[in-house]
Amino acid sequence: MHNSNEITPFSINEIFKSGEYSIPIYQRNYAWREGQIVQLINDVNDFAISKKRQNYYIGTLVVYKRKKEDNQSYYETIDGQQRLTTLNILYAVLKNTFNLENELPNFKKTILEFENRITSSNALELAYKGKFDDFTKYNTTIKDAYQIIEKELKSLFKISDNLVNDHLLNFVNYLNNHVVILRVEVPKDTDLNHYFEIMNNRGEQLEKHEVLKSLLLSYLENIENKTEKDITKMLFTRIWDGCSQMERYIQYAFDKNHRQDIFGKNWNTLNVENFDDLLSKFREYETLEPKNENSTSNNLEPSLRSIIKNTKYSNISNNSNQETSERFNSVINFQNFLLHCLLIFKEDNEFKLDDKKLISNFEFLKSLSNELQIRFVKNFAFCILKTKFLLDNYVIKREFISNTEGWSLKKLHFYNDKSQSYIGSFGTEENESDNRNLIWLLSMFHTVAPNMMYKHWLNAALKYLYTNYSTNGIDSSSYINYLEGFAKQLVFNRFLNNNQKEYFDIIYGEKDENFDENNLNWNKLKYSTIENNLIFNYIDYLLIKSVLNDEIYDVIGLKSFVSKFEFTFRSSVEHYYPQNPKEGFDKLNYEDLHSVGNLTLISHSKNSAMNNYMPKAKKEHYKNGAIADSVKQYLMFNKYPDNSWGSKEIKAHEIEIIELLKSQLNHHA
Structure with missing residues (x-):
């Protein structure tokens, strides 16, 4: 156990006078990319602008205290080096790009050294100076991070010509004084190699979407009829687990005997209109489960119990195409997918595409009656089913096949029991160019938004598909026109406009194709x-x-x-x-x-x-x-x-x- 004086909280301002830190050679190189960096900045800002203005705990910094040859102490960093390096780079940007040296009283130098990695140490020194020259060898990943931070701060706080505004100053004040990191000193006799191995093999925590699943299932417990409750929970679980397999097409979440009922003869249309419609098809499950020879009852309940307990039914079907999970990569993860579904379902600007708020976004359910809670869970389950079907069929994926990879836009097509394949979503000869055009359009958006919380383009595409889908499918020309119009809205009503329009208003507001050139x-x-x-x-x-x-x-x-x-x-x-x-x-x-x-x-x-x-x-x-x-x-x-x-x-x-x-x-x- 650690003594209390070995675990010390530091504000970020204080961490820069808390000593010097060394990154040992057994640690990996600095590896944070745009996604992690942008998330960190936005997380800090979310707390900075909140009314409560509580401290934001950024994690732990696990260290081992050592002595230099001159007997000066320094801290070997065992865990937390990625955050610590990013903070050094962030402060360098604030000092150099925005001339905020006076607001960073303790940032007099970088406090990091990289053991036997001269290019990384050089890069951090150049970042502190604010100039990456052409004569020094340095780690370009640190330079990349410097440029990403510059760009994100300017965008987030709407800064032009590097002129500081109150929003940035508020961010810096909060970052200095209310962002806290816990420094943990390991005991003197610690075997550091063994400790580092343990730190990197820690068990994973329960994912937020798993917590949310349990929460929503708990509301279904209020269904009074036990048989109805069991089959509803079974179907909810089937939908949720099927949608969570983001690399697989949703059809494979269901038993093959039900795919044509739900997805049509060729498996590529959605033939159900709501949760209850789908539920009616699942009432037939008792005919699929062999009767217990010792059972004297033919009612539905024993069959449902066996279905729920039987992994053959409670998980993704064993008949699913295993190739699917290896062949395609989705543009979104499941937690963020759920946020897109909630925003489409509620059309409320209160809900953001930020997965740290996934569970809190559903707190409004607590104030509803049991009946409304049940209705919401059912309707939301159908929403994620429909949205996953649309994502699979009408949004690009990264496809890996025959040792090549590329963007694809394909739907699953059933020919017979022995033959199913993936064909162009708009694969008829006259629409082949539309399929290619849509791949360009969708990848045009996707490749500039690696961070999940900035995928507004995906929310716009899914909202359009959700609103316009029918059993006849999606009209490719109309889809192209919508995405082209959305791109124009972003460029001319946001990025090049003096009066910027919000993403939510562009997606959910009335369509506006009139661009005031005077504001450009x-x-x-x-x-x-x-x-x-x-x-x-x-x-x-x-x-x-x-x-x-x-x-x-x-x-x-x-x-x-x-x-x-x-x-x-x-x-x-x-x-x-x-x-x-x-x-x-x-x-x-x-x-x-x-x-x-x-x-x-x-x-x-x-x-x-x-x-x-x-x-x-x-x-x-x-x-x-x-x-x-x-x-x-x-x-x-x-x-x-x-x-x-x-x-x-x-x-x-x-x-x-x-x-x-x-x-x-x-x-x-």
């Missing part, structure tokens, strides 16, 4: 003011459409490139003409350097590798086998003469891009 701010296309990288993907999508419509035809190989193009996860905005050119080359003026005409979206690894290459060298890199990351980048490489990229070409390309965007303002679907 084209300066938001500059490097430091771009709010969301969807703008780059949207430009690529418009370029794809232009190429396919033969509106751009004078660039060699462009049509072939577009036909094979796939949106990928790219999150680094690159300057084609570099910010810090090599010796002997001129620096560009600010306006041209940071113009959208000089910017393109690439992966962080490529941006770090080619950070200060001149345009010619970058182009040669791609000629040597690499594929351009975007259609815009392909144009920048191939539309302009070799070795000529400078202010003139940047201005010409900027005009080209802005005119392309303006062409959409009065173009209605």
Whole structure:
């Protein structure tokens, strides 16, 4: 047991004067990506703006106290290094980008050293200085984190030109004084290798969705008729467990004898309209369960009891296609999927796509009568069933087949007992191009939103599908028009607009295709003011459409490139003409350097590798086998003469891009 003085709470402000910390070699490298970083910042901000303003406990920092050669103490970090490193980077951004040094009284240096990892130590020092030079070898993951934090703080607090506002100051004040980390010192005689092994093999806690499942099932206990209660709970469990298997199509959650009843002859339509409709089909289960020879009763109850106890029925069917779980990856996890369903079901801006609030979002049920609680649980169960069916059939997945992977949009099709396969969701010959177009559109949204709580595009798509689905399916043209319109709303009524429209209003409010050009701010296309990288993907999508419509035809190989193009996860905005050119080359003026005409979206690894290459060298890199990351980048490489990229070409390309965007303002679907 630890003594009380070995477990010490520190505010984040205090942690920077609590000593020095070392990350031992047996620890993995810094590995946090955008998802974890954005989640941390948003979690802190949620508590900062709450009325109660309680302390937010960020976790534990498990350490072992050691002595240096000069007898000075330091702490070897056993657990918590990812959070501690991120906090150092976050404070560096606040100090450098927003000039908040006075608000960070104890942040006089980085307090971390990486044992035998000089590139990581270098990166943290460069982060503290606020300048990643081209002469020092450093860990690019730390630089990536620095840029992600900059972007997220500007977006979250609506900051332009790095001008600090009250919202950011409130965040910093709360971060300093109310975010608490518990430092735990392990005893002197601890076997650190054994302790570290135990720390990394801890049992997992119960997932939030499992807690929620138990909560909702408890409300069904209020059904008075025992037989009705048993079959309702059985069906609820079947739906919930089936939907939780996000990599499998929902059809496989049900016994094969019921798939055609529920999903039609070919298994790809939803033939039930509500929970009670589905429940009526499950009353037939007693005919599927062999009668107990010793039973003297033929009523339903013994059969239901055996069904509930029998894993053959209470879990995913043993007849399910095992290949499904290995072949497809969903764009969402189950906890966030439930939040999407709740938002669609309730259409209330109070519910956010933040899984830490999953259970608290359902607290409103406590104030309802038993009858209303039961009705809600049934209706919500049907909502998640329908939404999962729509997600499976009409939202992209990552498909792995024959040692290749790519985005796919497919539905499950039943031919006979021995033959089921996956075909294009809009796979008829006349709709084949629509299927491809929808893959581009959906992946355009998805690849700029790795964090689950920012998948507003998915909520919009699911809301549209939920509202417009019928047994005739979804009309591909109307679906395309909706998604294109939604993209325009984001770009012109949010990202480029001085009067930003909220995501909820765009998705759930009345459709508005009138864009007030007087409120558009084209300066938001500059490097430091771009709010969301969807703008780059949207430009690529418009370029794809232009190429396919033969509106751009004078660039060699462009049509072939577009036909094979796939949106990928790219999150680094690159300057084609570099910010810090090599010796002997001129620096560009600010306006041209940071113009959208000089910017393109690439992966962080490529941006770090080619950070200060001149345009010619970058182009040669791609000629040597690499594929351009975007259609815009392909144009920048191939539309302009070799070795000529400078202010003139940047201005010409900027005009080209802005005119392309303006062409959409009065173009209605």
